[in-house]
Amino acid sequence: MADASDQAFYDRADAHIELSNEQIKTHGDLGGVSASMMFGTTRFNAWASAQNFKSGAEMADAREALLKYFCDQYRLMLEDNLDDHINNFSQYMQVK
Template sequence: MAQATDQAFYDRADAHVELANQQIEKLEDLGKVSASMTFAASRFNAWMAARSFKSAAEMAAAREELLKYFSEQYRMMLEDNLDEHIEHFDRYVLGKDG
């Protein structure tokens, strides 16, 4: 289940962020857009995981492993993005160059 981090990986992620940004412009509620995006990612990941099993029982047996894997992946990605936003706070949040 390893993910490649080539340019296509970032392009796909940017497409999702762009959609979220468009929704924020219409809704003006970051929390609701964030919640929908998180729910969509979890629903897609559950569907993707389900496709690798032959039965519900097989998937149920792997449930804790799946939860651990996806939770760890999310945490690592969130840590990286939080660190980047801390480092570039003025530019990303305040719109200041430099």
């Protein structure tokens, strides 16, 4: 994960979130937009990973390591964001 001081990392993430928020306004389907964002992330990560290999067979050999890396990273990031929302629920959800 990026260093907390890497503002460009957070700016890119915020741009993706902003796009998803706009799609929610347009389509009104929070679950569908969330699923589309996750699918897009996995599709992009598969493509980005493929850039490091010379063949599908070589990539297939690394499949389990790739899955472990991305699943571990997703879990760490999700844990951090869940904890952040738990600790700041009233502020983020504007609960009175």
